[in-house]
Amino acid sequence: MKKFLIGLFAGAGLLLATQAQSATVDFEDLHADGDLAALASSYAGLTWAEDWYYGDTAVEGYDNGAHSGMSYVTNGYGVDNLSVSSATAFNFSGAWFAAPNTNGAVASWINITAYDAADHVIGSTGNISIGSGYQWVSANFANVARLNISRDDGWFVMDDFTVQSAVPEPSSVVMLLAGLVLIGGGTTRRVRAGRLQHPAQSE
Structure with missing residues (x-):
């Protein structure tokens, strides 16, 4: 006995040890120096679509751009349907989103759709309302190969993009x-x- x-x-120890470990991408190692700049396609172990830009709170109209620290990413030129992908499946918890304080068109909702390696839809968050204050958009998608992030119109900012690893x-x-x-x-x-x-x- x-x-x-x-x-x-x-x-039981194994089950506890294999619980997903969260990792937050906060973009704080990116230094925009008061301007928006194109995000590298390969960043933080993920592949980012070419229209992702990063900036800091010194950018005019983006004083509310960061959820934590000073840096964030945004959809350059107000582009819709940006992707984040990886050759290795990952688990996605969610991210923080807001509409910047710029005078231009800004998004009023965000929708995140996840796809697996066979390009089948895993799930969608549906349209989540956002405003000038940051809103957590919870996803909790497992074994993701690609995320598509869409909005209704204009610009949005994203910060503290949270992924998980469930590898024992x-x-x-x-x-x-x-x-x-x-x-x-x-x-x-x-x-x-x-x-x-x-x-x-x-x-």
């Missing part, structure tokens, strides 16, 4: 194997003990 419990705890840590795999060995060993000993106590009857 003791061996079984140890194995059970080891398995190596130590967790060791814990699982140890648990299975202990469970298997305990079962074998019980079977042997049962045979010794109840030997087969000879005819």
